[in-house]
Amino acid sequence: MPTVYPCVPGHEIVGRITRIGKAVKKFKEGDFAAVGGLVNSCGVCPNCREGLEQYCDNGFTLTYNSEDKILGGVTYGGHSQSVVVDESFVLRVSPQVDLAATAPLLCAGITTYSPMRHWNVQRGQKVGIVGLGGLGHMGLKFAHAFGAPTVLFTTSPSKSADAKRMGADEIVISKNDVEMQKHVNSFDFILDTVSAGHDLNVYLNLFKRDGTMTLVGAPPKPPIVEIFGLMMKRRQLAGSGIGGIREIQEMLDFFVPSTESLPISN
């Protein structure tokens, strides 16, 4: 019989460093630190070399329940009493920040921050966020922080007050065709955070030329895509997964007063 390892989850880890190895340079004992969804990758493929370990061609190691290529067995996540992680996959955390509020940045945060950075969300662009769940509320806050007028799409009118509070300039109930029609040909970027099945085409029609819709959740059933809608405005449908270590650090530093942010050696 194969060995069965218990699974200890947890991939949004924030805590204090209790011990360091002799070769560790970036951290000292007592520092605050964080670990996200990955604890290792090949380090040599083009994606790893560019700091995009989440797209490692040779297979990354997930923070929990993944084959541990160094110690053997499987990796144990943040709900363990302690974890041992290579320093190149450990993030610096400022003692100035709220640690509990920092934890979800490590997965939900970076999953929305990374695509908005990649597709260059900024002031003057019109941005949409689909869904106000674990990912969506992060995306909304980032888009607002980047200075983009942001529309929150939801099927739940009861979420409007929260969305406003988190920075939405407008809330659109996506089941309301009249409301949706008002936004045709107007968006630069929409981040779709909803992994339940839904019609993507009603959003694709809202883009102006060269707009991009990026999905960060995969619906259980692959969606149907109207190609004509893509062709008529050279629109793009894309996907994105979490983010690399360098970018996670950039995101964490984004919330810290500038005197606190440190150069990134990774």
Next chain:
Amino acid sequence: MPTVYPCVPGHEIVGRITRIGKAVKKFKEGDFAAVGGLVNSCGVCPNCREGLEQYCDNGFTLTYNSEDKILGGVTYGGHSQSVVVDESFVLRVSPQVDLAATAPLLCAGITTYSPMRHWNVQRGQKVGIVGLGGLGHMGLKFAHAFGAPTVLFTTSPSKSADAKRMGADEIVISKNDVEMQKHVNSFDFILDTVSAGHDLNVYLNLFKRDGTMTLVGAPPKPPIVEIFGLMMKRRQLAGSGIGGIREIQEMLDFFVPSTESLPISN
């Protein structure tokens, strides 16, 4: 009863200018000239201002069977004895080129040239062309001319010799899973010219990170798209339609010795 106009098709027009209006500046009688799929657009929307009349927000006028907003009735295409076109939608054609070979550039040519320029196909990128029909053979020639190693995907082994002759570095029979698997995680750009129904996901899996698949034909039934395949490598699925006047001129000039190419006033 509404007036019924006869339809005279033809949207890849090359010929000689027989008469010009008083205000015409770019042409004189006797010049070779060409007209593509469009003869008018609003001229004031952001897309028209950027020379991308094919994405006009207010509705362009097709070369044939489209409402003629200036003369009334409908527009008549290239199979008429003559056509009258605003000079800003007329292309310059060098007397050095083969006129018959120039005509298909006006639609099939620009439909493949434009997306490859937009997504920056160039030397050092690995490019795929799906299909070797009216569009595909043009796309193949352009990709080869731009210096990109180019793979032609076809379901018809009998097209291999033609594909080689037109510049394909490799031909892959897309029904052969073993051949397809050899190209996983390797493409930067694939232009899909096939408007018959087919599985897009087998191509999406061939991209490396940040690769783009652009469709220039809309299948009759909207395809199913595996989002997980997009997410794992931040891939993009896009559409593109013909090209703008400025870009058509650039394409026509691409084939003319450099001493012949003229500055573009449009």
